[in-house]
Amino acid sequence: MNLEGRHIIVTGAAAGIGLGIAKACVAAGAQVTGFDKSLEAEGLAETGAQFVQLDVTDLDAFEAAIAAAHARAGRLDGMVNNAGVTIKVPFLEMTRAQMETLWTVNQRSVLVGCQAAGRIMAEAGKGAIVNIASVHARATNPGHEGYAATKAAIVAMTRAMAWSLGTKGVRVNAISPAMTRTEIVDEAMQTPDLADRFRSWTAEGEVTTVDEIGALAAFLLSDAGAALNGSDVLADRGMSALLDIFDLEGKRNG
Template identity: 80%
Template sequence: MNLDGKHIIVTGAGAGIGLGIARACRAAGAEVTGFDVNVAGRDRLEALGARFMQVDVTDLDGFEAAISEAHSREGRLDGMVNNAGVTIKVPFLDMTRAQMETLWTVNQRSVLVGCQAAGRIMTGAGGGAIVNLSSVHARATNPGHEAYAATKAAIAAMTRAMAWSLGPQGVRVNAICPALVRTEIVDAAMQDPTLAAQFRRYNPEGTVTTVDEIGALAVFLLSDAGAALNGSEVMADRAMSALLDVFDVRRD
């Protein structure tokens, strides 16, 4: 779980899961470059001792150039965490093509480009590790998330393929598939006791995963401790997707 001397890029690092991952990587000794489209994340990242770069991952050429710039500045790239993503939940028959395009560009195309750009650097430098943020929706989803679920399933599928594409050159590629996580938005929602109780019923432990717990998983996968894992999907859902007798908590 030691990342001393390593340089890690984290996308969507200014808040939520990305900030939790950046914090965990810094605590493990890594130099961290955090990409985020929102400048509000600068102070949070710099408070951790991380470097902030304003990057819009939907600008695929600009995103690739930012990865190259961060690599050149630090002189190395040991880990890439493709965390940036968006959620759009609308009734399936009402979803617009613009909404579909947003989901695919942010959640899938940017991850593909991030893996390719980082992979080119890492394969030329003897190896590294890539972590992609998928979702429990890649395995178990619900109405209104059709396009979102498809993007997260795509991340899981291409993670498996890239393990073989990049593995022979020493690059491991794995995915983390979280369920509900206590981001700033979820924490605010949980101030409502009814919602808090509902969220806690999503898993047998009756708790909600924290961003720091996801951060710890990312560090494990980026570190030598995770050397045996390649092409894996870590279901960080506290068994939410393991229930055979699926029920809708909204109707229970």
């Protein structure tokens, strides 16, 4: 997973999966530019990455920031569209504003990020894009209708871009994580009952870490992932492999 000398942009890079990806790319030798709407980016700064405060829902500013990062570094070799939002609400109570938030953050920003970075990479004749989707694109539950739809859209877009950008030397792949040990999940797992429940949802009883997702992203961005284009890497530790695995109390059946 050698990214020596390459320049990678990561959105939503100040915390969680985005920070894990930024760390992995820096460790593999890349120069990283991290975008995030939060100003609390101490962890990102510690990696040595360049931080840009940006809300990806401002699509014009997002596109301009990609162009500026490219100009500053003199190259753009990889783009990771990670910024996203989760809204869980009973379907019949979902508001239009919530729908708009989900689609603007999770789908439109990814489409714009792919297009803006894709144009730059296509001109250079090489590059790699990684879009962060979710296990909800394949297996979901009530309350996540809008969220699941946006993540399924990311997977579909990624598949189409395998040819629209692949013919120009740019690979596009997705990663679909299940529950991942972000700061929020780690905090919740301080409660033993919740920790046991989360671990029961995977075949080997482990919860994926942000560093593990970061390693997957670095692999897809590197030449080691050259055979993958239009793929969706399901990183759920088997969570979605069984039907009716949980009862209504969230306990494992059988």
